[in-house]
Amino acid sequence: MVVGLGPGNRDCFTPEALAAIKSAQVVVGYHTYLDLIPDLIQDKEKVATPMRGEVERARQAVELAAAGKTVAVVSSGDPGIYGMAGLIIEAAGGRVPVRVIPGITxxxxxxxxxxxxxxxxxxxxxxxxxxxxxxxxxxxxxxxxxxxxxxxxxxxxxxxxxxxxxxxxxxxxxxxxxxxxxxxxxxxxxxxxxxxxxxxxxxxxxxxxxxxxxxxxxxxxxxxxxxxxxxxxxxx
Amino acid sequence: MVVGLGPGNRDCFTPEALAAIKSAQVVVGYHTYLDLIPDLIQDKEKVATPMRGEVERARQAVELAAAGKTVAVVSSGDPGIYGMAGLIIEAAGGRVPVRVIPGITxxxxxxxxxxxxxxxxxxxxxxxxxxxxxxxxxxxxxxxxxxxxxxxxxxxxxxxxxxxxxxxxxxxxxxxxxxxxxxxxxxxxxxxxxxxxxxxxxxxxxxxxxxxxxxxxxxxxxxxxxxxxxxxxxxx
Missing domain, CATH: 3.30.950.10 (Tetrapyrrole methylase, C-terminal domain)
Known part of the structure; x- marks a missing residue:
């Protein structure tokens, strides 16, 4: 799942995004984004990656999903607008199912x-x-x-x-x-x-x-x- | 308040939009939009207007706000993208404060x-x-x-x-x-x-x-x- 957190304020992200994160076993994202939701991910496996580590982040997320984990890749805004959605779909290459959950861009x-x-x-x-x-x-x-x-x-x-x-x-x-x-x-x-x-x-x-x-x-x-x-x- | 409900599914609209509707005394909107949120507005004053009644809807909303009511004008999507936000700001003309609450477009x-x-x-x-x-x-x-x-x-x-x-x-x-x-x-x-x-x-x-x-x-x-x-x- 590629999940958009919207602008960053908690009251701007959708119940659909919240549910996706809650359902995930692993949460992957740039550490600034993970820092927005510490309470939601405290009991989960976390993969925090550096900025500009997009390709590596996508590969890791797909590998984890291919190994059977439920993975949420989180980012601010809408992951479908200049975000991670495309890279995840490309990295998945049909091997694992991908779902994009929009946020406010x-x-x-x-x-x-x-x-x-x-x-x-x-x-x-x-x-x-x-x-x-x-x-x-x-x-x-x-x-x-x-x-x-x-x-x-x-x-x-x-x-x-x-x-x-x-x-x-x-x-x-x-x-x-x-x-x-x-x-x-x-x-x-x-x-x-x-x-x-x-x-x-x-x-x-x-x-x-x-x-x-x-x-x-x-x-x-x-x-x-x-x-x-x-x-x-x-x-x- | 001009409030975006997003695409229509309840799990796609933000806590900020929800809170705005809850805080309103009057909810104004095309009846199809009001039908999306019957449970949220059952105890409120409602102004349902026909499609293409945008100008009348904006005028009524501003008049109600000028009379001291807290008004939420609701629409699907993002009211800031081809929506009611502009018309409301123009109709208000500075007489009443306006707040735009974005939704997923x-x-x-x-x-x-x-x-x-x-x-x-x-x-x-x-x-x-x-x-x-x-x-x-x-x-x-x-x-x-x-x-x-x-x-x-x-x-x-x-x-x-x-x-x-x-x-x-x-x-x-x-x-x-x-x-x-x-x-x-x-x-x-x-x-x-x-x-x-x-x-x-x-x-x-x-x-x-x-x-x-x-x-x-x-x-x-x-x-x-x-x-x-x-x-x-x-x-x-």
């Missing part, structure tokens, strides 16, 4: 904190080029901006690639006004959530890191008090 | 049933032209296909617009191979879920209606047994 969590930026068509793009070629990312940023999508950026900045967010913004500015609302949410729906409402012109003057989700509006997006809203098109 | 629910189609960048597009001009939709379909996004189609077909899905497919075929995997999920993560794994070439030979979510792969997407997987890029 960062786009939903950040959007809820910002108000309602995703009321119309949107594109989700990760700025991590560890796994996607940079040229592909540029092509997608360009296409999404040209199509006037609301754009959700995952993994917007890390130490290894501080400039991707600058490049992304420059591409946006070819198609979107500098006044376009931009929402920046750090640790969405976790204990220490911080949110910032800014604009495409001003966004780089705010802190953006790997714990952040960035949402860039479309041509209709506007601010309404403390909220960012993309109208769906209803006439009020 | 159809893209996550359908992806989990299909395997792992959303492991890489994706675009979410609604084919309902009730609120978005048809030209805008065409532009977005074209942009998303040109950018090699995985594409999630919401509201893919209704009686009023049976041909939008055909047009969408034709645009996809300008950029994507007919062999591109396509997943069709009806009633994702509800009692009577049906899923179909097909291809862009063959997709119109399967039933697609308003209760369906359609996911069209990118150039890397493939099938792996009964699953649809878009590789994230790890080397196994």
């Amino acid at each position: 960062a786009a939903s969590a950040a959007a809820a904190s910002l108000g309602a930026p995703l009321m119309n068509d949107f594109a989700v793009i990760s700025l991590s080029d560890l796994l996607t070629p940079w040229e592909t990312m540029l092509k997608r940023l360009e296409a999404a901006a040209a199509g006037d999508f609301v754009i959700v950026l995952y993994n917007p900045r890390s130490h290894g690639r501080p400039d991707h967010i600058k490049t992304a913004r420059e591409i946006m500015l070819k198609y979107k006004s500098p006044a376009t609302p931009v929402g920046i949410v750090r640790q969405a729906r976790r204990g220490q959530e911080q949110k910032t409402l800014t604009t495409l012109g001003d966004m780089l003057n705010h802190e953006i890191d790997m714990l952040t989700t960035v949402i860039i509006g479309n041509a209709q997006t506007r601010t309404e008090g403390d909220f960012m809203v993309t109208p769906r098109g209803y006439r009020l | 159809a893209a996550s629910a359908a992806a989990a049933s299909l395997g792992a189609p959303l492991m890489n960048d994706f675009a979410v597009i609604s084919l309902s032209d009730l609120l978005t001009p048809w030209e805008t939709m065409l532009k977005r379909l074209e942009a998303a296909a040109a950018g090699d996004f995985v594409i999630v189609l919401y509201n893919p077909r209704s009686h009023g617009r049976p041909d939008h899905i055909k047009t969408a497919r034709e645009i996809m075929l300008k950029y994507k191979s007919p062999a591109t995997p396509v997943g069709i999920v009806r009633q994702a993560r509800r009692g009577q879920e049906q899923k179909t794994l097909t291809t862009l070439g063959d997709m119109l030979n399967h039933e697609i209606d308003m209760l369906t979510t359609v996911i069209i792969g990118n150039a890397q997407t493939r099938t792996e047994g009964d699953f649809m997987v878009t590789p994230r890029g790890y080397r196994l």
